Amino acid sequence: MEPIPSESPNRIDRRAAIKWMGAVVAAAAVSDQLLGAPKEPGAKAIPGAGKLIGTDPVLNKTYTPGELWPLTLTPAQRIAAIALIDLILPPDSPSTDKLASQLGVQDFVDEWISAPYENCAADKPIITSGLDWIDAEAGRRFQKKFTELDEAQKCKIADDICGKTPVKKEFKGQQNFFSRFRSLAAGGYYTTPQGMRDVGYVGNVPSVDFAGPTPEALKHLGLA
Numbered sequence: 001m002e003p004i005p006s007e008s009p010n011r012i013d014r015r016a017a018i019k020w021m022g023a024v025v026a027a028a029a030v031s032d033q034l035l036g037a038p039k040e041p042g043a044k045a046i047p048g049a050g051k052l053i054g055t056d057p058v059l060n061k062t063y064t065p066g067e068l069w070p071l072t073l074t075p076a077q078r079i080a081a082i083a084l085i086d087l088i089l090p091p092d093s094p095s096t097d098k099l100a101s102q103l104g105v106q107d108f109v110d111e112w113i114s115a116p117y118e119n120c121a122a123d124k125p126i127i128t129s130g131l132d133w134i135d136a137e138a139g140r141r142f143q144k145k146f147t148e149l150d151e152a153q154k155c156k157i158a159d160d161i162c163g164k165t166p167v168k169k170e171f172k173g174q175q176n177f178f179s180r181f182r183s184l185a186a187g188g189y190y191t192t193p194q195g196m197r198d199v200g201y202v203g204n205v206p207s208v209d210f211a212g213p214t215p216e217a218l219k220h221l222g223l224a
Contacts (some may be wrong), residue, residue, distance in 0.1 A: 065104075065107040065110065065111055066111075066114075068111075068115075069114055069115060069116060070114060071110045071111070071114045072110060072113050072114040072124060072128065073106075073109075073110045073113075073128070073131070076131075076132075076135065076145075077128060077131040077132065078106060078110070079145070079147050080131045080132075080134055080135050080145070080146050080147060081106045081109060081110075081131055081181075082101040082106050082147070083146050083147035083149075083154065084131075084134065084146070084154075084158070084181065084185075085100050085101050085105050085106055085109075085185045085189075086099050086100055086101050087151070087154050087155065087158060088100075088158075088181075088182055088185050088186075089105070089185060089186070089189050096194060096198060097194070098194060100185065100188075100189045100195075103188075103189065103192045103194060103195075104188075104192075105185055105188035105189050105192075106188075107188075108184065108185075108187070108188030109127065109181070109184045109185060109188060112184055113127050113128070113184075123180055123184070126176060126177050126180050127177065127180065127181055127184070129177070130174060130177025130178070130180075130181060131181075133174055133177070134146045134157060134174075137157055138153070138154075138157060141153075141156075141157070158178065160174075161174040161175050161177070161178045162175075162178050162182075163175050163178070163179065
């Protein structure tokens with residue numbers, strides 16, 4: 001069978017990247033629990049704000065994965081996650097010099113589902129059971145682990161649950177997994193320097209002067 005091309009519906013194109021980033025940002029909105037966390041040792045929580053989870057992290061320190069809280073993914077789930085991330089986010093642009101997994105996107109996913117916040121905890125069983133399922137499904141169909149499949153075989157499984165076409169009844173639960181995993185993978189990738197280059201983001205760059213919005217941008221906003 002011919003390999004499925006890069007525009008396969010289980011993958012993310014850059015036109016959709018901003019949409020996925022927005023979804024992740026919205027999902028990461030500060031919860032009542034976070035608002036209730038003390039800001040320093042001995043600080044009092046905001047009344048009625050929820051269960052305490054500890055102090056805020058030091059913002060000028062770089063934390064390694066697992067340092068803030070224990071990570072969730074098993075070695076097998078992590079390997080499956082890496083394979084699925086690189087399938088969803090292939091290296092298909094001039095600015096791409098590393099695979100998404102080489103940028104640590106799987107660490108982002110693992111940190112997210114391991115975090116002690118309500119919305120993260122809700123994603124945890126969805127992601128872990130979904131990763132177990134793709135390995136089991138790969139074994140059922142091809143007698144291999146998901147990471148051992150060729151590209152066309154991986155895409156056959158992903159295309160069945162990505163939702164681009166009607167999903168069979170037996171795959172409805174896996175469709176929810178794929179949707180959440182894809183959103184998290186996109187959020188992790190498109191906030192790396194490489195991912196930001198892919199979508200043309202030019203923020204956080206020193207500039208001698210400020211030229212302002214381009215004529216095209218002003219026209220798009222109806223201001224020119």
